[in-house]
Amino acid sequence: MNTKTLSRPRIGDILQNLGAMIALIVLFVAFSIISADFRSMNNILSLLKQASTNGLIAFGMTGVILTGGIDLSVGSLLALTTVVGALMIHAGTAPVIAMLCVLLLGVVLGALNGILITKGRLQPFIATLITMTVYRGLTYIFSNGMPISGLGSDPLLSGVGRGTMMSIPVPVWIMVVLFALYFFILNKTTFGRKVYATGSNEKAAQLAGVNTHKTKVILYTISGFLASAAGLILLSRLGSAQPTIGVGYETDAIAAVALGGTSMMGGRGKIYGTLIGVLIIAVLNNGLNIMNVSSYYQDVVKGIVILLAVLSDRKR
């Protein structure tokens, strides 16, 4: 009786990312034609390197948005964890320990978001708006509002952001590995199924025996962890920790997720879409920079590209 095609959802999935994929290719080709600097191998590697921080944050954001939530605190969390790490190194802690502490703090602060949302029954938007404010405030308190530099020349610390492996920058490796890992988790594991179920119909998921609260706390924890990892890359690249670091990072991450076709209502979306979104934003930033477009205009152009990509996805 029902003649809807078998492959309907799959075609939907592909189409979901088609607009973004086309946008990425068009932008890449266009910039390559216009600018020889853009298409140089060096620049492409540095573009990917720049993409890595937003990449990590956006991966974490994807998991959160898949449950219909949002994590506005990522930028502040990144700042707080890196400033604490920088202070520890400054005070003489071994950089390895300090770096582990950064990640651990990211886990704790991320989990706190999750607990506020589940146990505290706060809306994700409100909960992370609160922690975004508080984490940023703490960052200023701890740093006294001053940048923290003089972090020495530890090979591990500088390697994370500036090193290369097989002539590819370490941050790019980190992004690729973490992408593969999170892709696997979301698509191939029972936990991934629970994530989609929680976002698709939370009540039905609970009644099917899914501990949706636990699922959410884990996702916010992963988001916190990835944001602090992104912070480590930045700390290493810049050689100092600014208290203003990471301001507005949540918008780039959310934009990448949206570009990738993930529904803000949850339940639908793919992390590889987010990767495409991250690359679009990186290509735009890098290309417009190379073409000496003023940063004021860059934001407007970015907004228009996102709008076009999202609109083209809607015709399904």
Place this chain on the structure above:
Amino acid sequence: MHITMTGINKSFSGNQVLKNAEIDIAEGEIHALMGENGAGKSTLMKILTGVYTRDSGEVLVNGTPVNYTHPKQAEEAGIVFIYQELNSVPDLTVRENLFLGKEIHGKFGILDKAAMDKKARQVLDRLGVSIPVDRTMSELSVGQQQMIEIAKALLVDAKVIIMDEPTAAMTLEETRVLFRVLRELKEKGVSTIYISHRMEEIFEICDRVTVLRDGQFIGTKKVSETDMDSLIKMMIGREIGERYPARHSKIGDTMLEVKDFTKKGVFQNVSFSVRAGEVLGVSGLIGAGRTEIMQSIFGYLPRDGGTLLIRGKEVSVHSPEQAISYGIGFITEDRKTEGLMLEKSIRENVSLTNLGRISDHSVIDKKKDMELARKAVQELTIRCSGPEESCDSLSGGNQQKIIFSKWIFTEPKILILDEPTRGVDVGAKKEIYNIINTLAEKGVAVIMVSSELSEILGMSDRVMVIHEGHMAGILNNRPETAAAGEKMASQENIMTLATGGKLK
């Protein structure tokens, strides 16, 4: 108002859903429109009210051809469709809902509350219901909301009211009020087109019945000149046999025992047990606390007191996760909000309760995942294009079968069913009864909550009746096991207990 629809054709993207459909509504009659899900009842009504445009065919209102292209036009002509998913705004008050878009205002656009109240009062009085007009819509029961919808129809002076399964979530009392109102409207010349799956209601309230099957007109009969069996035959095109198939299960040991379950203000001191191979029917009025008791057994709703024993051993169940680990399954009342992820595939829905079975160290085995979904489609004869089809495009009966397979594959020892056939058509209903029987025959202890008395009496071994959160009694429904002088389950006995009476 006299409506004649003839030769109506309608296709959606190449799929013809109405072929030469017709219906004739006389002035002042209650006319049942019946047919299985997907037979085209709603489509036909949406064409009448201008929601859809027909491909061909004729609609005559009082002999004049009409062609409404917007529900507003039909409404102005006096034809109002009250949808099953009521169209009221839950956060607004009754008054605001009644006059939504048709507010009465005085000078400068200031709302004339007094005038609206007066008119609202008139209409509600005419319906014989006392609902305060400044009550928020969401505070009303479904039955009361239905009344507000009818009041809305009367406010626009409706001549024909179309109702789609109005009693699905109504209490018995509310149903009675509704029927009284419909009869009174009929006397004033207002016609009702009544869409329902509930046979008993058709015979109680309707004058004539039109049956559609696969989008085609099958026939119109006077209700007084037909019977249930011939209507079912018209609807499904063949004999259905017994509505409630016989079961040959051996009743074994006690599987589940509930002792003194209490949640303040919801249910108190509920104790009962159910044995392997047994179907325990749970009856009671809507709002009596039946669903809540079940949710509490399943660990979804926290309780204030009481113990749960499985096979005689006390267990602590505080989450659905734990309940499942003890072999309890729960098929919830509301498919759309509690049972399914509607936009997800059959496969993803079936596997959600069976993640352990299709994975190894938490990594999903794609083949097992697919196999399980295929098994569900095959064994429960889910009519679909394949396991990847998303659930929202399936009929209610098929959706319900997906939920059944979701739980059957967990191999439950105890299965709780909450309104298992609500909104399911006659053919699929019988398939579901067969599934329930097979489970019981395999030794599963089944608890079945249902508001349909005939279903309770047709399927249960014993019947527990709940009245205002208390267990009013448990009645035997198997004459062969009855002790001398034992009170048996019957329509009268169940209703007596359900309404707080004592059995004589």
